[in-house]
Amino acid sequence: MLTLDDLSAVWLTLKLATLVMVLLLLIGTPIAWWLARTRSPVRGFVGAVVALPLVLPPTVLGFYLLVAMGPEGPLGQLTKLLGIGTLAFSFPGLVIASLFYSLPFVVQPLQNAFEAIGERPLEVAATLRAGPWDTFFYVVMPLALPGYITAAILSFAHTVGEFGVVLMIGGNIPHKTRVVSVQLYDHVEALEYTQAHLLAGGMLAFSFLVLFTLYTFNLQRKNQYRS
Amino acid sequence: MQKIAAQFENDTGHKLTIISGATGKFYAQIKHGAPFDIFLSADDETPERLEKEGVAIAGSRFTYALGRLALWSARPGLVDERGNVLNKSDWQYLALANPKLAPYGAAATETITTLGLTNLLQKKFVQAENIAQAYQFVATGNAALGFVAVSQIYENGQLKSGSAWVVPKNLYTPIRQDGVILNSAKAKPAAAAFVHYLQTDKIKTLIKSHGYDI
Numbered sequence: 001m002l003t004l005d006d007l008s009a010v011w012l013t014l015k016l017a018t019l020v021m022v023l024l025l026l027i028g029t030p031i032a033w034w035l036a037r038t039r040s041p042v043r044g045f046v047g048a049v050v051a052l053p054l055v056l057p058p059t060v061l062g063f064y065l066l067v068a069m070g071p072e073g074p075l076g077q078l079t080k081l082l083g084i085g086t087l088a089f090s091f092p093g094l095v096i097a098s099l100f101y102s103l104p105f106v107v108q109p110l111q112n113a114f115e116a117i118g119e120r121p122l123e124v125a126a127t128l129r130a131g132p133w134d135t136f137f138y139v140v141m142p143l144a145l146p147g148y149i150t151a152a153i154l155s156f157a158h159t160v161g162e163f164g165v166v167l168m169i170g171g172n173i174p175h176k177t178r179v180v181s182v183q184l185y186d187h188v189e190a191l192e193y194t195q196a197h198l199l200a201g202g203m204l205a206f207s208f209l210v211l212f213t214l215y216t217f218n219l220q221r222k223n224q225y226r227s
Numbered sequence: 228m229q230k231i232a233a234q235f236e237n238d239t240g241h242k243l244t245i246i247s248g249a250t251g252k253f254y255a256q257i258k259h260g261a262p263f264d265i266f267l268s269a270d271d272e273t274p275e276r277l278e279k280e281g282v283a284i285a286g287s288r289f290t291y292a293l294g295r296l297a298l299w300s301a302r303p304g305l306v307d308e309r310g311n312v313l314n315k316s317d318w319q320y321l322a323l324a325n326p327k328l329a330p331y332g333a334a335a336t337e338t339i340t341t342l343g344l345t346n347l348l349q350k351k352f353v354q355a356e357n358i359a360q361a362y363q364f365v366a367t368g369n370a371a372l373g374f375v376a377v378s379q380i381y382e383n384g385q386l387k388s389g390s391a392w393v394v395p396k397n398l399y400t401p402i403r404q405d406g407v408i409l410n411s412a413k414a415k416p417a418a419a420a421f422v423h424y425l426q427t428d429k430i431k432t433l434i435k436s437h438g439y440d441i
Contacts, residue, residue, distance in 0.1 A: 063363070070367040088369035089320055089353045171353030171364065172325060189251035189328045189356075 006199055008175050009183040016091070016179060017159040020098040024106040024155045025148065027099065032110035033136075051104050058101065062168025065097050069169065089171035094179075097165050105154040113147020114140065149218050157207060228267075230433060235424050241417040249357055251328060257282055257409060264412035265421060267291060267404070269358075270330040274407035287408035291425050293440040294402035295377040296334045296394040301368055306390040312372065313344055321351045322364035322373030331358045334399040335374035341398045365389075378438035404439075 002010075035047055053061060068075040069087045075096075076086050087093035117140060125135040141148070163181040170177035172186070180203055187196035232243045250269045257263060257277060266283070268274050271290070277283040298313070300306045305318070312318070324332030332354070339345055353369075355361035358376050365373035374394075380387055406425070412418035424430060431441050 066363065066369060067367050070369045072368055076368075085319070086369060088364075088367075167356060168360070168363075169369075171320070171322070171355070171370075173353060185356075186325065186327065188255075189249070189325075191251070191254070 002198060002202070003195070005174060005178075006180075006183060006195070009178050009180045010202075012091075012175065012178065013160055013180040016094055016098065017156045019095055020102060020159045021152055021156045023095070023099060024102055025152060028103065028106035028110055028151065032107045033114055033140075035107065035111045036114035050107050053101050054104050058162070058164025059168055060164075061101060062097065062165040065100070065165065066169050069093060088169050089173060089177060091176050093169055094166060094177055097169055098159050098162060101162060101165050102155045102158045105158050106151040109147045109150040109154065110144065113144035113150075116147075117143050146218060146222070149214060153211060153214050157211065160203070160207060231425070231430055234430070234433075235421060239417075239420055239424065241420060243417075243421065262411060263409055264415055264418045265406060265408055267406040269294075269404055271403040271405040274405040277407055277409070281410075283407040283409050284413065287422070288405050289407075289422060289426065290403050291406050291441070292404045292434050294331060294334075294404055295396075295438060295440060296331060296338065296399060296402065297375055297377045297380060297391045298372060298394060299362075299365055299375045299380050299389060299391040300372050301366055301389040302371065303388075303390050305371065306392050308392060310342075310392040310394070312392075313339075313342065313348065318371035319351065320353045320364075320370035320372070321348055322353050322355055322361045322370035324358045324361045324374070325354045325356060329357050330402045330404075331361070331374065331376055334394075334402050337399040338374070338394050376438065381438045383436060401440075 031046075031050065035043060035050075056064075065075075066088055067073050069079075070076045071080065071086055079085060079087055087096060121139050121143065122135060125139045130138070161181065162179070163185065166177065166179055166182055167185070170179070170182060172178050172182055180199065184196055184199050184203070187193070187199065228245055228247070232245055235241065236243055246263065250273050253261070253263075253266060253268075254273050254277065257266060258280070266274060266277065274283065274288050278285055278288055298306055298310050300312075306312050313321075323335040326332035326336040336345075339348055353364060355364055358379070361373050362375045362379050364370040365375065377393055380389070380391055406422065408418050408422060434441055
């Protein structure tokens with residue numbers, strides 16, 4: 001059976017993944033929109049920076065976040081200045097690290113979705129005297145919905161599966177930073193294979209269910225449009 | 228280990244390939260047929276288990292080092308010579324290796340229990356996956372204090388940086404680090420030669436100079 005510690009790790013993971021997903025959709029939208037629309041020469045630069053977390057191995061990214069969050073690091077200096085201490089080994093620290101880690105998984109699908117809309121709907125909206133905000137909320141967002149669904153699924157799933165970064169900056173504190181992936185890893189390392197199988201099986205089944213539901217929904221919606 | 232390997236190759240003409248990693252992972256890999264000849268573990272339980280399960284040659288186990296535990300801070304002057312800083316409250320996090328996984332972590336919790344400080348310190352624990360990560364947590368200043376291996380912070384008997392308290396040996400069970408010869412090395416004389424070499428006085432002195440007992 002799953003222990004209380006296991007369940008607490010599951011709950012913490014769901015909380016983290018949901019929060020990260022919501023925050024990333026908020027942060028990712030303006031970045032993706034800008035990347036999709038701008039002709040600025042720094043476009044390539046920003047696009048590359050956003051994609052960088054894909055290149056670094058998660059433990060390496062985690063290590064540098066640990067250094068940055070430390071009392072001598074730039075992030076640590078900033079948080080100390082704001083009077084909130086250092087971020088490592090805390091839930092907010094995990095959230096911030098996950099934002100970096102999963103950012104490309106939100107920005108890229110949104111950017112693609114925005115680019116696919118093209119100029120025409122925006123011009124039509126403008127001729128109908130829609131303001132830029134109205135255009136965005138009533139024209140762009142509905143048209144980009146599949147992109148939003150993909151971005152939400154990817155950021156959520158990616159955060160659930162996040163391991164290296166959490167391992168490096170989490171400190172494995174029960175109820176605060178011990179997420180499922182770390183708990184699972186501990187079971188394996190301690191040779192508690194039965195517990196590990198149970199937790200891994202549960203995680204897979206749950207993730208499959210969520211993905212299956214969302215993809216089915218997405219597909220049905222597409223078909224509706226066609227008919 | 229690199230130094231020992233270099234000397235061994237020089238002295239005997241045998242060739243040695245070192246693969247380093249975490250004990251628990253190596254256990255799983257060896258069980259599933261990893262092509263290793265000798266396994267130098269960071270604990271004494273894993274080699275014993277491998278021997279019992281018939282993956283290692285019976286009777287080939289030996290202790291190559293006794294690990295020593297230290298309380299360390301990257302900040303000079305924070306840790307006093309008797310470890311009294313543990314009783315104080317002007318610091319936030321205490322890093323230690325996961326006691327379930329790492330022998331140094333188990334020694335750390337045992338020390339804390341012996342000192343009667345478990346209730347006071349438990350909420351300050353941040354657990355690292357292994358002793359190398361515990362070192363990282365302290366070195367980057369994210370944890371003010373941490374239990375690490377003496378071998379990580381001393382070089383030729385000198386503390387490299389920060390402040391430290393070498394935990395007295397009577398506070399924890401000795402951290403025995405055992406090695407064992409694996410089945411795949413049955414017909415390899417170089418494996419036996421290396422195990423013998425590890426136990427020569429020359430190498431024992433070298434191991435001691437890196438913060439271990441033997």
